[in-house]
Amino acid sequence: MKIIVIGGSIATHSIVQTLLRYGRDLNITIISEESDIFYSKCLLTYLLGKEIEEKELFFGSVGQLNGRVKLYSNTKAIAIDGQNKKVICDNGLSFDYDRLVIATGADPIKPSYCKEENRVFTVRYKNDIAKIEKHLKNRAVVIGGGYVGLKTAFSLVRRNIDTTVIISSQYPLSVTADEETGKTIEKELNQMGIKTITRCDVREIAPKNDNIKICLTSGDEISADLCIVGKGVKPRTELLSNSSVSVNVGIPVNQYLQTSDPDIFAIGDCAETYDIVREDNYLNAIWPNAVEQAYYAALNILGRNVSYAGSVLMNSIKTDQFHLITAGILKGDGVTLYEHRNSSKNQYRKIALKNGRLVGLAFFNNPEDAGFYVNLVKKGGMFVDKPLEFLEKADIRSVYYRPFR
Amino acid sequence: MKTIIIQPERCVGCMQCRFNCAVAHSKAKNILSIFETPLSKPRIHIALSSEKEPFPNKCRHCNPAPCENACITKAIYRDEATDAALINPDRCINCGMCAMACPFGVVRYHTYLHGRLAAHKCDQCILRIKEGEKPACVEACKVGALFFDDINKFMKEREGQRVANLVYLGIREKQEPKGNSYEALKKYEKDLLVLRRR
16 A cells, blocks of 8 residues: 655654554655654754753654655655545655645744744744754743743743743733633743733834844833744645645544545644544644544554544643643633642642533643543543542542543 | 553552662662662552552553653653563653653652653563563562563453352352342452452
């Protein structure tokens, strides 16, 4: 069977590994537009903080895949012919396939005010770090209070760089965390020496002498060496624009990870999978989901019909001072929060219930039991009778399972 | 392939396995290691079940392992020879993703190499096994809650035991009948479980 995988990151790596492990007589080809493949994008902020070296970014190589995989790097797939089962590339090559896997990932969002190309960066690809290093001296501004923004800020402050984080909502991590957690994180950030500006957006970024000037909507101006944008990612779907595969924001897939064309699979950051918590297709662009989807997609390519239950947005942020784990949703209509605190140890746990169903959690400084609760959220239909006892003692008897889908 | 097998109903919560685990993973490998810095931490935990009974909670070395899938540096890898999920502390950057992914809550963060925090969990004592010894926690367990055996063989034996018990109970039920035999058998089986705990 001829299998073509487009992409060069973790989803590709794990789907190829799973295919080689379970399948036989496979002809696998990887097409990647980057020259370096199989490096961890999540580690780029750590590279910026000089916690790791550049060679530690790489988690695997094609050589490890037993020579059974052909790699075409620096090759960009530009079109897919679904009827003749062909992938056409920009350097004139074209490949036939029996099954096609799209793992193109996502690009960072650059808002409209980022016109100054030379001093406004995102942290997504390996060469971004080199560009940042070239201009970085002693003052930096991070726009966006999500996980990438905060991790970038931690890395910068580790290098004793004066860092300011501009957050458009009221508190950091506003997408995933509740208000109290966000405020706690903001306090921790300020203690670490990171300045935060909340409820404020950027109006314009203009060059000024050797550095840049950032004009805020509140009227203030900040000057800095450079500016790093962490405003989330958008899936790369331009490859499918002229094909028969349907595309929303991402590429919607069914429970077998198939797109609207049953021979084309989509996994990783570009795929819109079923979200267990939101009960709808949603983009959950995180590493563990990509690996899990790759595993299920590989089994489905080999004809085993294993259904993927769905993804949940979850994340962990850890510094020397605190450790926060969030999963699912903590805000929205009909969501009730229950909490248990241990103020002497500066810990708390929160769970969110929607109509009695466990939909989200936030664990602050409490990593021991977090995985247990996260996996209950991932199960989907967990209904909690006595939430406070459940939180305090992890008493599984107060939880029961009911299919909800 | 031999693995560590847990019989939770036999655990009395004496924590000997924890002590022996910490000693076995220390530098001195004897009791004087309690004076070491950094102090060697145990990789097995005693948790309480919903019935408030203690049981040894340790890494199950799942395959595919959620922690291995969640690890953004691939510091968690699988040892082909022993099929154990292991942590390479050189690569670990202490991001906390494995604790988030582990459904059993066995990953902790301790300083044990290079003077920085890293993920810390059971390594199935691969070094001891290579030298032909039993894992440290198994060696310490005096009540048979932990032992080191082939899982398929063990489950077969255990199922055989259960069938033998049921046959015995069935014969007894036939000799001294007490109403509905199926329910009586179920009750006997429950009693046996309680007995086995003692």
